Amino acid sequence: MTVSETTATATATAAAAVGVQALRPHAEDAFAHELKALAAADDRPRPARWKLSPWAVATYLLGGALPDGTVITPKYVGPRRLVEVAVTTLATDRALLLLGVPGTAKTWVSEHLAAAVSGDSTLLVQGTAGTPEEAIRYGWNYARLLAHGPSRDALVPSPLMRAMSEGMTARIEELTRIPADVQDSLITVLSEKTLPVPELGQEVQAVRGFNVIATANDRDRGVNELSSALRRRFNTVVLPLPATPDAEVDIVSRRVDQIGRSLDLPAAPDGMSEIRRVVTVFRELRDGVTTDGRTRLKSPSGTLSTAEAISVVTNGLALAAHFGDGVLRPGDVAAGILGAVVRDPAADRVVWQEYLETVVRERDGWKDFYRACREASA
CATH class of the missing domain: 1.20.920 (Histone Acetyltransferase; Chain A)
Known part of the structure; x- marks a missing residue:
């Protein structure tokens, strides 16, 4: 565990100990009772390392009632087919791109999809004009690097690397805000399902269950538009404004x-x-x-x-x-x-x-x- 991970864990433990309530709990915490009820009632096939079946994930997002009387509140109000396509995409080897104008619940849907599929929506890369390649690949603990040289202990994994290692869902927000050369570091990850670490002569291979959900705004076209090579690695689902x-x-x-x-x-x-x-x-x-x-x-x-x-x-x-x-x-x-x-x-x-x-x-x-x-x- 890295220093940053240890600190985050200690902070979360201390907050829990004193009963601190988060201003905005993660989806998997805020709707834990619904996810637990769905898991208990879910008898359908689940892809490797998924917490729920695709049917249950769609029910979690769209809402419904379970046989035991538990009411699942809708997280997304929109065409059912869009949600079904998004969920089934995550069960394949293609990444998911949620596209739409600002305010169409792309981030909200992304978070809840990750919570339902992996039970953890926090493996997140926030895209900005200053997002470095290390945020996509990995960084280094420079104190350890200078003291002992390149080693696995000195490596600081990105959320994407952690998702690959653990077979979970990573999220990338505002993909088209990220510089084009940094975007392209995703191509090998999405096509070969590997992340080379040349400094160590190693690579991280994605285990089953790994996938990526990215979001992008229609209004950002022309900022750092995706290359054709990268776009081909995504299945795009356009989230519309509410119909009525x-x-x-x-x-x-x-x-x-x-x-x-x-x-x-x-x-x-x-x-x-x-x-x-x-x-x-x-x-x-x-x-x-x-x-x-x-x-x-x-x-x-x-x-x-x-x-x-x-x-x-x-x-x-x-x-x-x-x-x-x-x-x-x-x-x-x-x-x-x-x-x-x-x-x-x-x-x-x-x-x-x-x-x-x-x-x-x-x-x-x-x-x-x-x-x-x-x-x-x-």
Whole structure:
């Protein structure tokens, strides 16, 4: 075990000893009871080192009821076939690339897939413009390297190397943000299932159960676009935006409830009407047309994703809880919507003002929301 791994283990043990509750538990911890119930009821064939069968993994993501009465909550609301394709990809020798616009739950799906398949979603490489090759391959403990020279004890394995050695699922976030030359270090891993360590004259061979889930944004095309050689190593699944307003409202309300409970925010008695209003505003501006199809709209520069709607409503709940009467009202979400819509102070403000005056002002039952938005925009 490396120094960093020892420190992390000691920290986790100390936190557990004093009863510290994580602000955001990993999926395998937050939904441990569901995973345990699924494992107990799962009598279908499991690929090597999988904690659940592909059927049970799909049930964990999409939700359902088990014979013993255990309710599995949906983690992803969307086409079932997409989830089935993603799960079966992980049971083959091809890696999985989750692609979509920002806010389509790529990271969320990636985490829950890894939790259900391997029981550990923490073997993660976060892609950025500064991600070095060591994050994909391995690094060195330089104190040991200088004292004793290259050795296995001095080597610091990357999450990918650990996943290969243990037959688990590794995750790579924002793959297209990683420099192209670093991306290409994945080719041998994904095609040959080996990771050479030339300094030691050795290699790490992947054991059965190993695979990779990567995520990438459509908006990042042209940043560090994947080479054709690397793209061929992935099976790509495109996660779409929610197909209907009801589906998006369901997603937002579920996630807001989960986040609110983790932050000890009181449940809003009549919050559903404001959640539906936020979703309606986001969808209309995103689609460039009102719900009834009668009015064409200009779209702002931002994505106005489901994830941003969740953030707006969660912030509104906090305002209602700490500075209001606990009831989610238009004034609690108005400022959050303004911040999400107006990213470009010049162009987006014009889009927002036009939407307020031509749509919100004339809509029945939206007068309080109109006034709150005008005050937030002043």
